Amino acid sequence: MIGLIISITVLFLLILASYIDIKTKEVPNLISYSIIAVSLGLNLLQSIITKQFSNTFYSFIGFFVFFSLGLILYYTKQWGGGDAKLLMGIGAAFILFPKELYKFFNPNIGNIPFILTILLNIFIIGSVYSILWCIGLLIKNRSTKKILKITFKDILESKITHVWVILVSITLIIAIINKNFGVLLFFTTILVSLTYLLIKIIKVIEKEYLIKQIPVSKLTEGDWLVKNVLLKQKIIYRPSNTGISKEDILKLKKLKIKNVTIKEGIPFVPAITLGVIVSMVIGNLILIIT
DSSP states (O other): OHHHHHHHHHHHHHHHHHHHHHHHSOOOHHHHHHHHHHHHHHHHHHHHHHTOTHHHHHHHHHHHHHHHHHHHHHHTTSSOHHHHHHHHHHHHHOSSOOGGGGGTOOOBOTTSOHHHHHHHHHHHHHHHHHHHHHHHHHHHHTOHHHHHHHHHHHHHTSTHHHHHHHHHHHHHHHHHHOHHHHHHHHHHHHHHHHHHHHHHHHHHHIIIIIEEEEEGGGOOTTOEEOSOEEETTEEEEOOOTTOOOHHHHHHHHHTTOOEEEEEOOOOOHHHHHHHHHHHHHTBOHHHHHO
């Protein structure tokens, strides 16, 4: 019963966080901390009632595993702080598949730990979600040709293009000599090349539409500044991997700095939420696809 309560509560909070993230591009700490508190607290309560502390042990293990992963993603600027905190709560809630949910769903999980299933699904769905979000930006701004032109110009001017041409030539020669291995290698090279192209396109879209100048009055804690803030040619703030702090925002306001340049992130919480839901209802997407 407690497992079902945790599942329903966490899913409700994730859906609420998704809505807020889309509207404001921020996730309130109250939601993140509530998911962590509910997951750890209710698992502890179940352990006390049943006098079996395996649930609490696994819950803390899941929390610390996702805590470590969240820190890595946060400090490498892959995710925002809100996303990372939600991930910690998900780890505390779902390191094991809630047995009560088998009454409603029959997901294909196999022998893969449920926490890993969730993680894999989040990244698979997140990749598709990010691509669709970028396509949406292109359609909204009617700038597909412009973005592709900038991307290909950037690629052609890059030294890696020469390496790519040499690599494709080598794989073609290998394909002629050994068809089975060579064809596989050739298509792998093409796949890697397309992935590289996609990353370059996303970077260009990011530069064109997600890097913006905003008034200091609209800064919020955790925003990522992309440029040094100068006052009379003196640097008064340097961009930080953890984003700007409340103290630094107050400092900029006191010094009457008008505008700063920030990088907006894609609201990723909906992808995280969908990853959890798919894991519960369908199972591991890799197992299903293969």
